[in-house]
Amino acid sequence: GENVEQHPSTLSVQEGDSAVIKCTYSDSASNYFPWYKQELGKRPQLIIDIRSNVGEKKDQRIAVTLNKTAKHFSLHITETQPEDSAVYFCAASIDQAGTALIFGKGTTLSVSS
Amino acid sequence: DAGVTQSPTHLIKTRGQQVTLRCSPKSGHDTVSWYQQALGQGPQFIFQYYEEEERQRGNFPDRFSGHQFPNYSSELNVNALLLGDSALYLCASSLARDRGGNEKLFFGSGTQLSVL
Numbered sequence: 001g002e003n004v005e006q007h008p009s010t011l012s013v014q015e016g017d018s019a020v021i022k023c024t025y026s027d028s029a030s031n032y033f034p035w036y037k038q039e040l041g042k043r044p045q046l047i048i049d050i051r052s053n054v055g056e057k058k059d060q061r062i063a064v065t066l067n068k069t070a071k072h073f074s075l076h077i078t079e080t081q082p083e084d085s086a087v088y089f090c091a092a093s094i095d096q097a098g099t100a101l102i103f104g105k106g107t108t109l110s111v112s113s
Numbered sequence: 114d115a116g117v118t119q120s121p122t123h124l125i126k127t128r129g130q131q132v133t134l135r136c137s138p139k140s141g142h143d144t145v146s147w148y149q150q151a152l153g154q155g156p157q158f159i160f161q162y163y164e165e166e167e168r169q170r171g172n173f174p175d176r177f178s179g180h181q182f183p184n185y186s187s188e189l190n191v192n193a194l195l196l197g198d199s200a201l202y203l204c205a206s207s208l209a210r211d212r213g214g215n216e217k218l219f220f221g222s223g224t225q226l227s228v229l
Contacts, residue, residue: 105153
């Protein structure tokens with residue numbers, strides 16, 4: 001079955017720096033890759049997603065890149081702010097609808113001012 | 114517009130007991146998925162219900178079962194509880210024939226289950 005590996009497990013940056021989180025997946029049939037942000041005690045919230053027919057997607061300070069051949073995808077956050085501090089999860093879908101997800105173990109991002 | 118609601122928010126059980134968790138999907142959604150999130154880990158897919166049937170299942174034992182009602186709400190049942198079942202249980206809803214929109218899977222805030 002699908003397996004998603006996520007690195008690093010923790011990431012500390014200074015405000016204004018960029019942050020990059022990387023994930024790899026094992027099942028070449030996966031075609032939907034969302035990223036979730038989870039603040040302490042709150043529900044995971046989608047921040048950006050990408051489908052396998054696209055190589056890159058950007059939304060303001062957040063971008064995701066996908067290399068389908070290498071089976072890896074990355075989250076890029078530019079101009080980080082303290083409110084970006086949270087746990088970030090990557091995921092890969094095991095269904096066509098993109099609702100049955102296999103998650104990575106998460107990256108705790110700390111942005112210090 | 115209410116989002117995904119789960120009850121109870123917290124629950125304490127002892128080993129061997131059975132537990133039922135409940136979920137009401139976001140208005141307009143017809144599919145419910147359940148995830149288990151252990152402390153410091155990512156959510157793990159348990160199963161998904163659509164049209165009152167289990168459509169897909171993750172790598173969880175038969176002690177984990179579920180149900181979906183005609184109004185799309187869902188229950189997660191766990192029998193013979195183990196200490197390792199202690200986790201945050203997240204319900205997520207979606208629309209089977211989604212035609213777009215930013216968020217395909219909408220999570221509830223979860224039920225924190227502690228098994229003593």
